[in-house]
Amino acid sequence: MRQQPSVGPAGDQAPKSTPVTFTDPVLAAVLANRFEAIVREMTNTVLRSARSVIVSNGRDFSCAIVSGDGELVSVADGLPVHTFNSHMQAANIARLHPDLAEGDAFIDNDPYRGNTHPADQTVMVPVFVDGEHLFTACAKAHQADIGNSLPTTYHPFAKDVYEEGAIIFPCMRLQRNGRTIEDVIRLGMRRIRVPEQWRGDLLATLGAARIAERRLKELCREHGTARIKTFIKEWLDYSERLMASRISALPTGHMDVSSTHDPVPGFLPDGIAVKAVIDVDPDAGEITVDLQHNDDCVKAGFNQTEATARSSVMAAIYHSLGTGLPRNSGAFRRIKVLLRENSVVGIPRFPASCSIATTNVADRLVNLVQSALAGLGHDIGLAEGGLCMGVNSGVISGEDFRNGGRAYISQLTLASNGGPASAFADGWGTYGIPAASGLTYRDSVEINEIKFPMIVDHLRLVPGSAGAGEHRGGLAVETCYRVREGTMTVVTNSDGQLFAPQGVLGGQSGALGASYLVHEDGREERIPGFGVHVVRKGQALRGTTNGGGGFGDPAKRDPALVLRDVCEMRETIERARDTYQVVLTENATVGTLAVDAERTAKMRRLEVI
Structure with a gap:
């Protein structure tokens, strides 16, 4: 802070002619x-x-x-x-x-x-x-x-x-x-x-x-x-000075990157291309993200608003640069976001629909920018985080037989996507979606069953669904629920069922999401990620979210961490061997697994120390 005269005691007003600055x-x-x-x-x-x-x-x-x-x-x-x-x-x-x-x-x-x-x-x-x-x-x-x-x-x-x-x-x-x-x-x-x-x-x-x-x-x-x-x-x-200082420590970078949102049959058969040109200028202490090269607004609800396009870029940069940066207009001065009017990733022109502007394309944009920044090295950036909003995040509605047929409607957040891995840690297990940065909560199963005429059959992690890496992504979650009586309408708008969250620097992609309608006889029917589904008594909806992308070469992951993941049923023995190149042996006497250090080192072509 500048060393200049300050105001008087707390609560006093300085005279209007006296400049007021901080010394403390x-x-x-x-x-x-x-x-x-x-x-x-x-x-x-x-x-x-x-x-x-x-x-x-x-x-x-x-x-x-x-x-x-x-x-x-x-x-x-x-x-x-x-x-x-x-x-x-x-x-x-x-x-x-x-x-x-x-x-x-x-x-x-x-x-x-x-x-x-x-x-x-x-x-x-x-x-x-x-x-x-x-x-x-x-x-x-x-x-x-x-x-x-x-x-x-x-x-x-x-x-x-x-x-x-x-x-x-x-x-x-x-x-x-x-x-x-x-x-x-x-x-x-x-x-x-x-x-x-x-x-x-x-x-x-x-x-x-x-x-x-x-x-x-x-x-x-x-x-x-x-x-x-x-x-x-x-x-x-x-x-602003803090943000400029953090950026000035980065290498100069120019990245022209793109990603693709899943197709929406009947509306967007080729999906939505999301493009960004990113310039990191450490001398100026600025990052510029040019989004002007994206397509025009689409005739569907996916168009970004100016607010969500800018916020998605800001979120990705904050994710990438580490902790301790204030989130305010001062720090934002060092991040330039270039938009154009009437773009699907830009400034929508009325009456273009922006109904799902806070998710979907916004999530692709967050992932695109933070994974591109990982390419600069210096332990910044992240892999891509899970972005599936399938049946686990569907909007349920209907009439509740328990209170005279009163209407209900609510969005579920029963399950979470796997978070992206970083240079320092595995992906967060309760990440949510990229645009929310892990700050939303997962629903209470019990509260949902009290509030709405539904039963949640199970909610569980999916072993082997995380993107492998030196640090792995978070795991996908599977959920299954049904209606108690009558029917329930469930509207879903799920990306991540065709194009998975990607890993970076040798890390692998996370698992794809999927949605199924389970019939009374147990037969499962794959349903689109986007749709209006009417579930009747005796039927159920089952779905899995995305796993997060991995960061770095899986063969460099600490074998002890691979062993822990297998013992906790987060990974499989097969993936430990084939993906992480870690050989596990079982002690039949005590029924426990251990790392075979010699065979693991041989598989990884390392010398045993």
């Missing part, structure tokens, strides 16, 4: 953590008070604090796909509402003006201190239903926003003078299939934003508005 790095660290603590309190509020399973159980929501002049200040542990664009969304308040005032609150899920996709609904509260709009508190929650023409939070088959059918609130005023505008509530209650669930989640996010408003005002009273404003400026500048 300890206080700066304290304030940075105070902002994170406020975001965490917002998060706990939503987690404990939301109505839907996807928010209160799956934790598919995020909170953030944005400065009044549009800089992202703090996100704590929010999902990157949600939070890395919060400042873009908050900017709509002042632009669309020149009469902005104390006591206002806004609701926004407009994918064409800074939001992620229509199913992510954000409540924003402008925070005024001494009459000045100093902050905006943002709480975004994924909706189990947003009024789509199909009973699903995602609509992969929508040719445009009209066929999609989602109700869109384009930064509408939700409260004035602290009083709720009931017209907005009535509109949502009429259009949503589960109106009370939607209203409960809305109140939870509104409550979180109002708590942030209260805490931010308290913080300004405690330390003085001038000191807080100075902290924000210098904290963002400091964050």
Whole structure:
């Protein structure tokens, strides 16, 4: 921090003619953590008070604090796909509402003006201190239903926003003078299939934003508005310097890379090509990712919004560069993302559908950038993470016979994909999907069985499904569930069933995902990754997720780790021998396995030490 005169005691305001700067790095660290603590309190509020399973159980929501002049200040542990664009969304308040005032609150899920996709609904509260709009508190929650023409939070088959059918609130005023505008509530209650669930989640996010408003005002009273404003400026500048320093330690790199999303029969027979040109400039301390060479928007729900395209790149770079980098607008200054209008990976042109903009292509983009950066060496980057959203993440709906046929709808997060391996560790076993960075939770089986008329038959890891490597990927998970009575509609939109997550630097790809309809007689029918499936009593859905990609040559993996994986049923003896080149022998007396060091060394063509 620069050594210049500071403000007076805590709570005092410096005269307007006196520049205010920091001299105390300890206080700066304290304030940075105070902002994170406020975001965490917002998060706990939503987690404990939301109505839907996807928010209160799956934790598919995020909170953030944005400065009044549009800089992202703090996100704590929010999902990157949600939070890395919060400042873009908050900017709509002042632009669309020149009469902005104390006591206002806004609701926004407009994918064409800074939001992620229509199913992510954000409540924003402008925070005024001494009459000045100093902050905006943002709480975004994924909706189990947003009024789509199909009973699903995602609509992969929508040719445009009209066929999609989602109700869109384009930064509408939700409260004035602290009083709720009931017209907005009535509109949502009429259009949503589960109106009370939607209203409960809305109140939870509104409550979180109002708590942030209260805490931010308290913080300004405690330390003085001038000191807080100075902290924000210098904290963002400091964050920029940290990011520039981290990038300056990398080698110069130019990468022209591409990946492919699975085909969608009848809509996208060739899949979707995802392309990126990446330039790492250590002298300038910048990384530029050019996404302008991607195809035009498609007539389906896969189009990226500007927010998700930018956030996916940011997430991949943060994944790759290691820990300790603040996630705010200051650090973002060193990452340039180049987009073009009307591109499937860019800025959508109305009325292109962006229904599944937070997953699918976004996940491919995260994987593409982080795996490309691994090619630079220097122990950065990651392999590709699992991105399958099959029956384990399907959106279930129907009528519950247990309460008079009342309608239900919810997205499952029963199982997780295997995470990507890195230069330092195996892939995370509860990774989720790349765009969520492992921050969503897996559903409780028991809560789902209580809430919905379903039975989960099993949930288990799939041995040998991880991408092999010096560090292996996380394992795929298999799940199977059925309906208790009547029928259940399940909508799926799963990538990763044809093109698997790739390994890097000699690492192998993770397992493909798969989905099956299990008939009453036990016969299994393979079903597409994308579809609307009606499951009747006596039938079940079974599916596996992806394993994560491996990092490095499998033949360099520590044999003791291979032995451990086999003993824990994460790997098979056959893969240990054929893939990892590790020979295991069994002691028939005690029934245990051990590494045959001599034969393993011979197989790996190494000298026995």
